Amino acid sequence: MPLVSFRDVQKTYRSLQGADYPALEHFSLDIEVGEFFCLLGPSGCGKTTVLKMLAGFEHPTAGQILMEGRPVAGASRDRGVVFQGDDSLYGWLTAVENVEFGLRMRRVPKAERSERAMRYLELVGLRGQEQKYPAELSGGMKQRIQIARVLANEPKMLLMDEPFAALDAQTRTLMQAELASIWQAARTTVLFITHDIDEAVTLGRRIGVMRAGPCSQVKGVVDVSLDGARSRTDDTFLRYYKLVYEMIRDEVAKSLSRAD
Ligand SMILES: Nc1ncnc2c1ncn2[C@@H]1O[C@H](COP(=O)(O)OP(=O)(O)OP(=O)(O)O)[C@@H](O)[C@H]1O
Ligand SMILES: [Mg+2]
Known part of the structure; x- marks a missing residue:
């Protein structure tokens, strides 16, 4: 049994003017125990919506979201969210x-x-910094504390919504490597949202590509069989990059033309 199942989920938002916006329709996805799943899609396609529903912060308009076979009814410690x-x-x-x-x-x-x-601070590489206040720490360190805080609750699943988007390129690369090794050590199931193909191929064991909205759903899922340290200059890495790029290219074009 998968850890999480989205079954034919629909999410329609009602705008302040009263018009309905169908963000997701017939959205189905299974996430297996222990896997690192990246969900990728153009801006506005509904990635955060998917994460918020699984976190229990939003409810589907129709369809079902199951965790260990039971419907998600609200927020729970089982699902730790990193914003x-x-x-x-x-x-x-x-x-x-x-x-x-x-x-x-x-x-x-x-x-x-x-x-x-202390154990989780050590895991995220922050031993020695434990007595500092957030204002005394860098952006990357603060992000690691957030991850440690969520891990300390020992959730069954980690939900991460573009957690490194605000970091500079170097810190971001370091944080990706850090997260990959935390995942190796803790083996918590991860749903990681990003719109960065490079980040998805670096981290994901499977990558789900979403269609442009409205009525977004999963266009396809790519199995990434790269093990251990992944190098951006490897032929296989580049092959996966290209595969995902080709899946997402039309969706980005659609979402840009709809925004005109
Ligand atoms: N509370 C809301 N009320 C009305 N519409 C909403 C609400 N939240 C999201 N939407 C709409 O639903 C769609 C999906 O939004 P969502 O935030 O899930 O996209 P996203 O894929 O996370 O985008 P980004 O990559 O920019 O973060 C968008 O068109 C957005 O305008
Ligand atoms: Mg988002």
């Missing part, structure tokens, strides 16, 4: 206190929550 940017950290708490926050809310005893928070 874009770094603004969800608490500025008045240190790095380690930020990571511990969810555990404290759940009344996990002090010794256990400190131990767990």
Whole structure:
């Protein structure tokens, strides 16, 4: 049984003027336990909508979203969300206190929550920075704290919506490598959203390409059989890049012409 199943999901937004916008229609997708799944698509196609529904923040208009065979009814610790940017950290708490926050809310005893928070800070390469406040840390470090904070709750699944989009190119490359090794170590199932083909081929074990909206759905899924460290200059990497590029090119063109 897949960990997550979207079955024939439809999501229609009602605008403030009262007009309906069908963002997704007949959207179906299975995500397997332990896999790193990248969802790729042109801007505005409905990627964030998919993630928000799985997180339990939005509800489908029709169809079903199942996790371990049960309908997603609302937000849950089983699905940890990492947002874009770094603004969800608490500025008045240190790095380690930020990571511990969810555990404290759940009344996990002090010794256990400190131990767990330190373990995840170490996993994201931030040992030694635990007493610093967010304002004293770089954008990449703050993003790593967010990841550690979500991992400390030990969710069954990590939902990431373009988490590195705001970072500079070098930090972004480092963070991608970091996330790949965190995934190797923790083996948490990941749904990673991006509109960057390079990022998808670098990280994804499978890549789902979405159609341009309205009524978006999955156009196709590419299995990426590259193992270990992936190099952007490898022939196989470039072959996958081209394959995905060709799938998405028409969708980007459609979404641009619709925006005219
Ligand atoms: N709350 C809302 N009310 C009305 N329309 C919405 C709402 N949220 C999203 N939409 C519309 O639904 C479509 C999909 O939006 P979504 O944010 O899921 O796209 P996306 O693929 O994440 O885009 P991007 O790559 O730019 O982040 C867009 O056309 C958007 O305008
Ligand atoms: Mg989005």
